[in-house]
Amino acid sequence: MGPRLSTSTSDAAAREIPGRRAPVLEVSDLRMTFGPTVALDGVALTVERGQVHALLGENGSGKSTLIKILAGYHRPDPGGRVLVAGRPLPFGNPTVADSHGCRFVHQDLGLVDSLSVVENLFLTSGFPSRWGTIRWPRLLRAAREDLARVGLDLDPRRPVAGLSPAVRTGLAVARALRPGAAEVALLVLDEPTATLPDDEVRQLLDIVRAVAAAGTGVLYVTHHLDEVFDVADVATVLRDGRVVATTPVPDLTRGRLVNQLLGSELDEAHASSQALPAPRARAVLKVRDVAAGPLRSLSVQVRAGELVGIAGLTGSGRESVLAAVFGMLRAERGEVMVNDVSLRPGDPRRAIDAGVAYLPANRKTHGGIMNLTGAANLTLPDLGPLWRPPLLRLGEERTVARTWFAKLDVRPAAAVHLPLAALSGGNQQKVLLAKWLRCRPRVLLLDEPTQGVDIGAKAQIHQQIVAAADGGAAVVVSSADVDELVALCHRVVVLRGGHAVAELSGEALSVPAVNRAALAAERTT
Numbered sequence: 192m193g194p195r196l197s198t199s200t201s202d203a204a205a206r207e208i209p210g211r212r213a214p215v216l217e218v219s220d221l222r223m224t225f226g227p228t229v230a231l232d233g234v235a236l237t238v239e240r241g242q243v244h245a246l247l248g249e250n251g252s253g254k255s256t257l258i259k260i261l262a263g264y265h266r267p268d269p270g271g272r273v274l275v276a277g278r279p280l281p282f283g284n285p286t287v288a289d290s291h292g293c294r295f296v297h298q299d300l301g302l303v304d305s306l307s308v309v310e311n312l313f314l315t316s317g318f319p320s321r322w323g324t325i326r327w328p329r330l331l332r333a334a335r336e337d338l339a340r341v342g343l344d345l346d347p348r349r350p351v352a353g354l355s356p357a358v359r360t361g362l363a364v365a366r367a368l369r370p371g372a373a374e375v376a377l378l379v380l381d382e383p384t385a386t387l388p389d390d391e392v393r394q395l396l397d398i399v400r401a402v403a404a405a406g407t408g409v410l411y412v413t414h415h416l417d418e419v420f421d422v423a424d425v426a427t428v429l430r431d432g433r434v435v436a437t438t439p440v441p442d443l444t445r446g447r448l449v450n451q452l453l454g455s456e457l458d459e460a461h462a463s464s465q466a467l468p469a470p471r472a473r474a475v476l477k478v479r480d481v482a483a484g485p486l487r488s489l490s491v492q493v494r495a496g497e498l499v500g501i502a503g504l505t506g507s508g509r510e511s512v513l514a515a516v517f518g519m520l521r522a523e524r525g526e527v528m529v530n531d532v533s534l535r536p537g538d539p540r541r542a543i544d545a546g547v548a549y550l551p552a553n554r555k556t557h558g559g560i561m562n563l564t565g566a567a568n569l570t571l572p573d574l575g576p577l578w579r580p581p582l583l584r585l586g587e588e589r590t591v592a593r594t595w596f597a598k599l600d601v602r603p604a605a606a607v608h609l610p611l612a613a614l615s616g617g618n619q620q621k622v623l624l625a626k627w628l629r630c631r632p633r634v635l636l637l638d639e640p641t642q643g644v645d646i647g648a649k650a651q652i653h654q655q656i657v658a659a660a661d662g663g664a665a666v667v668v669s670s671a672d673v674d675e676l677v678a679l680c681h682r683v684v685v686l687r688g689g690h691a692v693a694e695l696s697g698e699a700l701s702v703p704a705v706n707r708a709a710l711a712a713e714r715t716t
């Protein structure tokens with residue numbers, strides 16, 4: 192399953208040394224500027240066959256820009272060179288990237304929920320047919336082969352809608368690896384585990400190992416340091432568009448990796464352990480017997496100044512809780528009260544008027560407005576203080592934005608003026624969080640608040656969430672990241688099978704205890 196090597200003279204650069212096959216990817220001197228921003232500055236990187244090569248870096252360090260160049264989406268500044276399995280890759284053409292054997296699985300997996308596994312597998316490549324009739328037996332056989340290639344034992348006729356996130360990601364990988372015009376030399380995975388719970392991360396890492404074992408080189412973008420040690424052979428760290436280091440993983444320690452990432456030591460234990468404020472007596476948010484989708488029943492009360500976590504595996508109902516409380520997802524049953532106001536199912540407007548702010552997990556579909564500036568996105572929900580009819584005081588808006596962006600370390604400094612689309616993914620997340628923190632909500636609902644955020648910024652975000660609670664907000668955080676919940680919350684409600692099966696606080700609150708409760712077969716409360 193090696194990469195096909197061209198024999199044309201223009202591909203003399205194929206550089207076949209007898210007995211040694213060219214690396215699947217060789218990047219040299221890659222530079223990319225967006226106006227005054229230097230996103231990549233002389234980047235060089237090599238991925239060998241069968242290697243898992245982790246690519247890390249702070250938010251805005253240039254990872255996505257590099258991937259977008261490989262995918263043919265961006266054209267870099269002149270001078271850089273990319274070889275795929277020894278063949279020069281022409282820039283700015285997604286089809287050519289594909290025919291050179293580069294495949295990509297982005298965070299947005301591009302699956303169609305209403306279709307089956309087999310239909311999704313053939314969606315992009317077309318269905319084999321004879322005289323206009325789809326040859327289903329052949330299709331199902333090929334689908335089983337595709338799934339087996341990534342170690343997935345799955346009925347291809349199943350609808351995609353019911354699959355867990357790890358299996359969905361595996362399916363997207365299987366689709367990317369479908370044999371096509373060129374054999375797959377390089378698979379690029381862009382933060383594939385951003386919102387996966389621990390047990391699903393393990394499942395996905397098995398898939399990544401299986402892909403590499405078959406000879407494909409894998410470029411694996413992540414912010415999760417544990418995954419580097421679990422799955423990667425080599426790690427390259429970018430900072431401000433430059434390669435800081437490329438190190439074989441056996442030569443790395445966690446401390447050394449953090450140092451490469453941040454340019455300084457970060458005391459992670461210290462950074463994530465916050466002194467939590469003392470909750471007030473008054474319950475601000477009262478949720479009683481709410482059911483919505485996989486969530487069968489949840490009752491919880493949250494006091495002013497209190498931080499409550501929601502934990503649970505995929506399918507436990509965790510992902511539905513905050514959307515149902517906010518009203519974005521119509522609850523089938525139950526009651527939500529904010530102080531004395533009763534919220535209505537499916538009526539987010541009423542929730543906002545009652546002082547509820549909700550940061551959804553999916554910033555692409557429910558998040559910010561990509562063509563508005565960072566400052567405009569920040570101030571959008573509450574323009575009142577900036578409004579002097581008939582004018583919006585733009586200077587004041589920028590000052591407010593600068594203050595908030597400094598608190599959350601939004602980069603670059605020009606983010607205030609830049610459209611949201613020009614910010615890196617992690618920095619977009621920080622802007623959207625700042626937007627709701629600024630509104631000083633009575634109830635703050637946060638779904639995966641630090642997804643895609645680097646380890647340094649995560650600590651800053653946690654500080655600001657705690658500060659919101661200190662200011663009197665009742666905060667509920669739903670996260671697949673159990674470490675985050677344990678570091679940030681007074682108590683954590685664990686869901687399983689749509690019900691709350693445990694509530695852990697004080698001494699009893701720990702990562703193993705939450706994981707045990709999430710996995711335990713029986714209900715413990």
Ligand SMILES: Nc1ncnc2c1ncn2[C@@H]1O[C@H](COP(=O)(O)OP(=O)(O)OP(=O)(O)O)[C@@H](O)[C@H]1O
Pocket residue numbers: 225228229230248249250251252253254255256257602603612613614615616617618643
């Ligand atoms: N379309 C664009 N226009 C202007 N600047 C851009 C554009 N895309 C990226 N940038 C800038 O290039 C730099 C690198 O961004 P990039 O998205 O590559 O970072 P990243 O390492 O992927 O970050 P993250 O971990 O947050 O996803 C950032 O300063 C970003 O603001």
